[in-house]
Structures are given as C-alpha cells and as structure tokens.
Amino acid sequence: MALRWVAAGMIEASKGFRRLKAHKQLSVLRAALQARHNRMTINSVAHVTRAA
Numbered sequence: 001m002a003l004r005w006v007a008a009g010m011i012e013a014s015k016g017f018r019r020l021k022a023h024k025q026l027s028v029l030r031a032a033l034q035a036r037h038n039r040m041t042i043n044s045v046a047h048v049t050r051a052a
Contacts, residue, residue: 002033
C-alpha cells in the first residue's frame, strides 16, 4: 500500500513540477520501500504459518 501511495504522490507531483528536486535519492527510496515490503511479507507468512 505504501508503494501505491508513493506512486500516486509522484503522479500528482509530476503535474505541477518540471522535475523532482531529489531525483538522485529515488533509488534510496525505492530500496527502503522494497526492504519494508520484504519485511512485511516475511512477517505475514510467519504469522500464517504459526496459525496453521
């Protein structure tokens, strides 16, 4: 869901800005979002496994 929010924010920002000022930091943001997604996925799988 966080990735969707970031994507929606970027689409909205693209309408009003010519370029993103922090464009060099997008790779850091992407890596952080991917790491969070991986943690959440692992935690969800572990929770389901314990419940079974």
